[in-house]
Amino acid sequence: MMLVAIGCNFHKTPLDLRERLAFSETRLPAALAELSVRYGCEAVILSTCNRVELYLARLIAPAPIDADLVAELMTEFHQVPAAEVRPHLYEQRDAGAVRHLFRVVGSLDSLIVGEGQIAGQVKTAYETAQRHGTVGPILHALFQHARLVAKRVRTETGIARGKVSVSSAAVDYVRQVFSHFDDKTVLVIGAGKMGELTLRHLRQLKPRAILVTNRSPAKAEAVAKGCGGTAVPWEQLDDVLARTDIILSTTGAPEPIVTRKRWKAVQARRTGPAVILDIAVPRDFDPAIHDGDRACLINMDDLNDIRDRILQDRLKHVAPAEAIIEQEQKKFLKEWSRKQHGPVIAQLTQWIEAERQTVLRQLMPRLNGQLTDEGRAAIEGAMRLFGNRILHGPISALADENHEGAGHTLLEALRKLFRLQE
């Protein structure tokens, strides 16, 4: 078996070059077909914003496929000089390629360790290749196994715990306070760019109403129109603060809009708890408002701090995740070896048994009358033992070589030596 992973990623390759080497959805089928025809191999291309990787495999490997060949192909496809591409390409072979894919799919090789997108991107890459007929038995088995690895890493370690994007973390924070949203009102203060994404996430919670207020009524109207909300005059800010449940503030005000004193007056009119997502810089709400009970305030400093803590926490789970990957890599290679070597070992065993029977058939008539039943059984047993000992060497060598991920040469040699049919 020949399996190779060749590509470049964010570790060493600048974004500019990665962008030029990326395979767009429209060009991907042609690239897969070209790889399949040119090298007679199975192919999967993983092309994301952080990496461009080619997974290539062949059952029989007359000539190796290496990074030089892939650099040539990339040159043809992307019109980027091979000399510029080649230094950025890394190459992982056999067991190394298996481990590499498992690390990628387990998001250990990601820019943000533990991010959840990569597993889906690997799945899409595999499905695309499958649709275009460039997936064979090796890559099918490998990518199916990779899915299991991703699942194990995510469920058995805490590597994927928590959300690191500001908007997702903010919504997660809201979910810790409220459980149903069809009776909740969201208030958007300001019209900052950062707020748009968070508001998009908040809208997914399907709140009862969205109110928008801004110093500029026109801007408030525009934001309200964009999110299906209602614009409220800036002068009514205190009134709406008193009756909304989730407050998203993104103004560009140089001073806090809501001081502790102002909030105290608002809170006296409130009945339920309030979640304040202050993602404005500088802050719109005085942080002293936060009590974690009636007023849960979170600002950009907190969200950045949460992200750092999540990433820090995820790093603790890298070692257990690596252990799972090593375990699964060994398991995959063992299973693959069993699948590949099983028929050859069965043929070898049958051949030895047939030869033993032939020799016994020739020998026994010559010793007729000179042997007791026990003597006959001893000879038969000795010959069986002899056969097993002969087989032990080749079978062990096959297993050993396959752990290193290159059992195919020996397999071929065995077939030729013992004249076994394919």
Add this chain to the structure above:
Amino acid sequence: MLEGISRFCFGASYAVALILELIQLIWPRPVQRLTATGFGIAGLLAHTAYLAVQRPPLSSQFGTLLLLAWILAIFYVYGSIHYRKMAWGIFVLPVVLGLVLLTYSFPPDESSHTTIIPALDSLRGERFWSFIHGGLLFLAAVGVCIGFVSSVMYLVQARRLRAKVPPGQGMRLLSLERLEEMNRRAINLAFPLLTGGVLVGIALMFQRGEAWDWTDPRAIGGTILWLVFALLLYLRYGVHLRGRRLAQLTIVAFALLVFALASSHTPVQGGSP
């Protein structure tokens, strides 16, 4: 074979489930939570078999505590199946275990080794009202226990929010809103039951010609418990008090319940109210 089941059997199962839940906090693994739930279910089955075979009377503290622990064990199993990813057991199991351990302070009542709940035809006259009295108080106790558990969870969640612990890190809990709702329902249910139970008890006492004894710990415990409950409801609906304060007060109510349970017994089969 079922006769061999002891309190230790199900107590130990609940303890193992609790230990696994605690380990889950540090080293989360789905199989671990599943095993914890398995131990919880095993404990509940053993607990059920014990109640069915031994039939401790509800008129004794021993029987009341065991039945209360059994209902909370059902609450635990339901919660750990329904809220698989939440740290549910960490809060419910200590209460279950605490109640089981408390039964060791009260020997089983061998004399009334008949049934947890008496046969319907034997419930006539005063026995019927005694049964109603005990039953109402028992159901109110279930409500207080659930209110207590949700209040502790509320305080922990509020503390996490106050410290701005990243969501998903450490123990996972229900939202403040859900916990407050659970607390409100439990207390709203428990108060009328408690009031009914106390009123039936007072009526029974007057019928027997007994005088109200203010030095009796049962009377003190019961009265304070009722007053705390009335205060809880007043603060919630009259003053619109919410959140942390209300949770703290519910915990006080639970402490009083434990005191009341330890100092008196609920007369289902004719004991004094």
